[in-house]
Amino acid sequence: MTRFDRLPGTRDFYPDEMRIRRWIEDRWREVALRYGFEEYDAPVIEPLGLFTDKSGEEIVEQIYSFVDRGDRHIALRPEMTPSLARMVAARSQGLSKPIKWFSIPRLFRYERPQRGRFREFWQLNLDILGVAGVEADAEIMAAGVDALRACGLNADDFELRYSDRRLLDAFLAEAGVEEPEPWVYTVLDKIPRFGIKPALESFVKGGIPADSAERIADLQMIDRDEFMGLPNLGEHRDRMAQLRSYLDAYGVGDFCRFDPGVVRGLAYYTGVVFEMYDRKGELRAICGGGRYDDLLENVGGQTLPAAGFGLGEAVLIELLEARDRLPAPSSRCEVFVIPVSADDRRAAIEVLTQLRGAGIAGDLALTDQSVAKALKRAAQASARAAILIGERERKGGHLTFRELDTGNETTLSVEQIIARLIYGTPA
């Protein structure tokens, strides 16, 4: 028990956990780069107004904020999109379109922590700006699926459910609800969790006629083919069909399902919206995203169509754990150098330095100890090999190279060892 505990909702990343976080981030980065996205970052602290302007004052309750010595209202960023919008808006004239950027930001939200949700966490954020068509939506959806696939998850583990706000709006209009206010989406979004009854009450309370309310509340129950068969969906139906064909072309069709029930509670979405969930439905959403064509204009830039998603590391780790897919810990170093006695230490350091100079990860015992003990250390550090340096080796001008998994020992020069570690065992 130390004098200070961790703050609520924060995590210590001991090497075991850090390895896993780094592994995930490496995979995300690899996928983003493979899809042609460029990495960016922004300050962790931003003006509080950057977030309140977009989401309203009540969001302040969920933001870590403080006043600095210059009387500035500062926020620890709770999301990345406003920073992205600010950066792009500041240079929108000079940036060639489409803009394909990604980031793996550290974010903070002042919420009650619970399973898969912390106050400090990381997200993969991936956005395309400057493309109005579903081509961009399909590209980011495919990248999102691959970001999870790269972590060892497959179509049995998770799925992506998508819909389109415009399609939804057409459906609502057809039911007699024209230009719905944002709260209508929020209520619709909650039907799967709380059922139709409270939704109907909310709709009626909000001034929607009872017959319209019943029809739109039906959204979550409606079959998707039946939904697509509804009249007056026009171009929106065609857009969904096109999106579908692209997703198939990307090879992610098995992961994706059209689901008119996907609404997203958030007000700023304007088009295609999607979420990724574990198939068993045990965990909260792993990822949420969609099209937000008006946001950049709202933060003061020029109009620029945009689509993107945020994919959190917390739920992903939960899912990997639940499916027993967490990666095995990787070895700390390849080779462990063992001076047989204190007199051999200088020579051991020189050999190790040569190995490190050749780009090989190597370690040595920093205290004098028996060869037996040192080998035990080497095995614990899961090194591939140990190199023994004692009187014999120094006199003979060679080294004893011991493979730790087989116990095979050979006598080699430093150069031979380097070649062996880099190119593998010669045939």
Next chain:
RNA sequence: GUGGGCGUAGCUCAGGUGGUUAGAGCACCAGGUUGUGGCCCUGGGGGUCGGGGGUUCGAGUCCCCUCGCUCACCCCA
């Protein structure tokens, strides 16, 4: 903010109806002699039993308060 569950060693947990210096396994450290590991054997360090108060001759155990963690709700950008 609301409700449930839980707080004993670094970790996982034992500790009937209150009773001597609070235990185990794993982990950690040191040995098992002088140049060969994972096993095994021996030994060791480490806990003001979350904190405070009360009842009692006596509290890890009972009562009250408090703090923390956790799960769910609200929210989820």
